[in-house]
Amino acid sequence: MIVTGDVLAIERANIDTDQIIPARHLTRLDDSGMGEHCFEGLPDGAALLASRPHAKILVTGENFGCGSSREHAAWALVQRGFRAVIAPSFARIFEENAYNNGLVPIALPQAVVDALAHAPRIEVDVRTEVLYPAGGAGIPFALDPLRKAFILGGGYLPFLAGKLDAVRAWEAAR
């Protein structure tokens, strides 16, 4: 699986899920309708998105996705076209939500992220875990091997459904 696309760089730490999708939009029954509200909680969110209308790769600061557990944040990013987020660190729940929605969370050192923020385009090879900024050398990264498998095929819920018998047996023997 290879993701290639324009980069949107928002070089700020601690972009929380309220800024990615404000709570007033958490009123749907399913994951639909979130993309149009992506980054609505950032004062300059609309302008940032308009500056890179076809961006697929988000490059941003540390602790991305902190705060609320709302999976709506991952849905909003995916529906807006993002396929990977590159940051020095992620909040735990956001990172789990990203994997569960095919949004590749790539953690790299701050200096590497700073450099990638200047790349107009990046190619991400999810399978080999190497990314290539336009005109630059390959940069290896590391994904959670199990959750990477959720992205490459199958998904989280089918994986868990496959564990049902094992869980029932474990509980019976508890």
Next chain:
Amino acid sequence: MPPRSLFAKIWDAHVVEELPGGNALVFMDLVVAHEITTPPGALAIEKNFDDRLYDPRRIVAMIDHVAPAKDSATALQAQTVRTWAKRHGIVFHDIGDNGICHVIVPERGYVTPGMTVCCGDSHTCTLGAFGTFSLGIGSTAQAGAMLAGCLVLQRPKVMRVNVTGRLGNGATAKDLALTVIATIGFRGGTGHVLEYTGEAIDALTMEQRMTLCNMAIEAGATTGLIAADATTAAYLAETPLAPTGWRAEHADPGAVYDAEVTIDGSRIRPMVSWGTNPGECAPVDGAVPHDASAASLAYMDLRPGQLLAELTMDQAFIGSCTNARISDLRAAAEVFRGRRVSIPTIVTPGSQAVRRQAEREGLHDIFQDAGALWTHSSCGPCLGMSMGVLAPGMRCISSSNRNFPGRMGDGGRVHLAAPAVVAASAILGRIASPAELIREAVPA
């Protein structure tokens, strides 16, 4: 076996299977389901997995965030959870019997020490106060726990937060929570469980422990955790379910932690946040720090060195899963008694049971005599959904947990504090400690 932390004991007792990459399949004893984050997962299970749940008896559902519904969309969310719960025979707390999940679940006695609990809500860490491993997750992960009884989790590290001495000088669990975040940093707990120990923790009531654990997520932590003791047992015995048959686990002597921090509880003073994350806080009688981040200063319209007591407020809010239990309302009422608020003030109990108890004690009269609005239970304006959302530029002193930009409404500015500080600020119309009112009443 080497000596283990309390967290390690609970974790080890719930691992169904070790998985690749440091992950584990972890059994969940209880799934808490509310109307905002449950429908997507419930509908996915209905559509793709024949509507089969692992064990409906391990789910508790309620109307929580927006109670009652504020519009057709939130009504549909509530109705979806309502019919789903009924169809599966899931225990359900509808409006009238509702509350914020992190208030209602413990007050009814649904949690006991040693349990694992998850919910599609980041403040599920609140329940760590009962010696449980409780964590917030996304809707898909919650669906997985409802479908197969488990979460896939990376085993977190454990940070021991040892709080020595006793809280004094008017400091509360909220001030301790803010101090912990300021000490370890807004993301300092990421990848860790915060295991709280020490004399100050032992002395906390259950409601105070819930306030402390509630804000573990604000340091990025997976959850907070406090060993059960006689205080826990006494609290649980008074709940409607009065659960029995649980056993209190403790960390082994000599347990090794991945990180340790010690805080002197006796030095903590009433705190208030000045910035845009809960770690950006200072004593109420303090000032905006000189090394404050430019972005936070700009959003909050502050300058370095500015005295916090100079900041005038446009609204006060006492509520949320952090500070809306009966002891919080009592603390606020003590400040409000015989005084009048000078700014719009909203008091929202954490559950309908808390509301009824407050009314039995006459607290509702104290709030309303002071000129505050006394509401039914809801998450309210804490997350900018209803009942007191801010307009751009409005400044609100709040007993809630997040001061993120726009959290309580686009452009709104939130200052976090304990209920008594919020009450004192509501009376004086600016950031104030209750001690100032006492000084005012008794001139030297």
